[in-house]
Amino acid sequence: MTPETEIIACPACKHLVRVPLDWLGTQVQCPECKAMFRAPVRADGKLTGAELLSRPATTADAPKARPRADVMLMLPAFGLLLCGVMGVLVNAWLLVLVADPVKGKEWAGKQVDTLRKMGIGAGEPPEKQADNDAQETERLLRQFQWILPASLVASGVVFLGGLSIVLRRNYRLAQVACVLAALNFAHLCCVPGAIAGLWGLLMLGSAEGREHFQK
Numbered sequence: 504m505t506p507e508t509e510i511i512a513c514p515a516c517k518h519l520v521r522v523p524l525d526w527l528g529t530q531v532q533c534p535e536c537k538a539m540f541r542a543p544v545r546a547d548g549k550l551t552g553a554e555l556l557s558r559p560a561t562t563a564d565a566p567k568a569r570p571r572a573d574v575m576l577m578l579p580a581f582g583l584l585l586c587g588v589m590g591v592l593v594n595a596w597l598l599v600l601v602a603d604p605v606k607g608k609e610w611a612g613k614q615v616d617t618l619r620k621m622g623i624g625a626g627e628p629p630e631k632q633a634d635n636d637a638q639e640t641e642r643l644l645r646q647f648q649w650i651l652p653a654s655l656v657a658s659g660v661v662f663l664g665g666l667s668i669v670l671r672r673n674y675r676l677a678q679v680a681c682v683l684a685a686l687n688f689a690h691l692c693c694v695p696g697a698i699a700g701l702w703g704l705l706m707l708g709s710a711e712g713r714e715h716f717q718k
Contacts, residue, residue, distance in 0.1 A: 586699060664677045
């Protein structure tokens with residue numbers, strides 16, 4: 504035998520719910536909107552109002568799912584991370600080397616010798632060539648005293664830019680890092696860095712890149 508029921512309007516969505524009489528006064532879930540409400544009771548021959556207990560989260564209230572990471576954007580991001588780490592290590596090592604008066608001068612002298620073998624500044628008389636090499640060595644040392652610290656900082660920015668892409672934070676930092684990598688300033692003519700920087704800039708400017716940062 505079918506139990507007697509009452510038809511009650513859900514207080515959340517107004518959907519009509521058929522509730523058995525023995526459920527009156529208990530918690531009921533609306534099959535339409537999934538809201539929980541207390542079914543009314545009969546008093547003096549009339550039903551009291553249904554009491555809403557919990558309203559389900561709407562689509563607008565629900566937290567938005569983060570978009571799937573785009574492989575075409577994550578590849579240059581890891582390229583920036585790698586180039587940033589290598590740039591920091593290499594430039595830090597060169598800074599320590601240049602700071603040593605003996606080793607720094609020896610290293611700069613080798614750079615001058617390499618330039619001469621490439622034909623740059625060669626062809627002068629031997630006695631004059633030695634003086635020019637000594638002056639060129641001192642000039643290189645002075646240049647690297649400010650180039651290397653700047654390159655070290657730029658390498659750190661490149662690393663942080665790659666990290667910002669991975670973490671989906673700081674869109675502007677990611678752009679600056681890509682520009683530095685593309686200009687090869689961070690790692691002194693590192694071709695992989697230039698590729699990662701240009702690739703990253705193209706992806707950041709695309710719709711996928713902006714969606715990655717939820718912009």
